[in-house]
Amino acid sequence: MYLWFKILHIAAMAIWFTSLLFLPRLLVARRAGHADGDSDFFFPLAGTLYFRVMTPAGLATIVLGTVLIAYGPFGAWLPLKLAVVALAVLIHLYLGVVLHEYTQERPRHGVLFLRVVGWTPLVLLLALAALTAAKPATVAPLPPPPATAN
Numbered sequence: 001m002y003l004w005f006k007i008l009h010i011a012a013m014a015i016w017f018t019s020l021l022f023l024p025r026l027l028v029a030r031r032a033g034h035a036d037g038d039s040d041f042f043f044p045l046a047g048t049l050y051f052r053v054m055t056p057a058g059l060a061t062i063v064l065g066t067v068l069i070a071y072g073p074f075g076a077w078l079p080l081k082l083a084v085v086a087l088a089v090l091i092h093l094y095l096g097v098v099l100h101e102y103t104q105e106r107p108r109h110g111v112l113f114l115r116v117v118g119w120t121p122l123v124l125l126l127a128l129a130a131l132t133a134a135k136p137a138t139v140a141p142l143p144p145p146p147a148t149a150n
Contacts, residue, residue, distance in 0.1 A: 009065055009068055012058075013128075016061050019054035019057060020095070021118060022049065023099070042102075043103065050095070075135055076136050077137075080131050081132060
């Protein structure tokens with residue numbers, strides 16, 4: 001059963017992060033006035049992506065990950081991984097706010113900001129892959145504070 005939970009977790013995570021990477025590109029197209037940003041194309045596609053693909057995949061990822069925690073080994077990697085997942089959830093929620101602003105025709109971010117937000121999930125995905133693959137049991141201790149000269 002563990003294997004099936006893991007397979008479903010990875011599949012849901014792949015769909016979720018693909019959506020996290022794609023939605024900012026749609027927002028850039030809308031903001032820059034590209035053909036993909038046309039209202040007749042953008043709003044149905046972005047709404048479907050966010051509410052029918054991205055959010056269910058994110059929820060499935062989190063639920064299945066929670067189930068896997070009951071099975072899996074523990075170590076320093078798990079709290080670090082959960083912190084990275086929390087950042088992904090915050091980006092997901094913020095993209096929902098930005099999408100809502102676009103439906104109100106009140107976008108407040110420029111193309112450069114949206115491009116940076118669009119690359120952030122890739123960095124988070126790489127961090128998740130590294131933490132999950134390495135599964136460090138401990139985290140290196142912090143260096144001692146610098147000595148003060150008296």
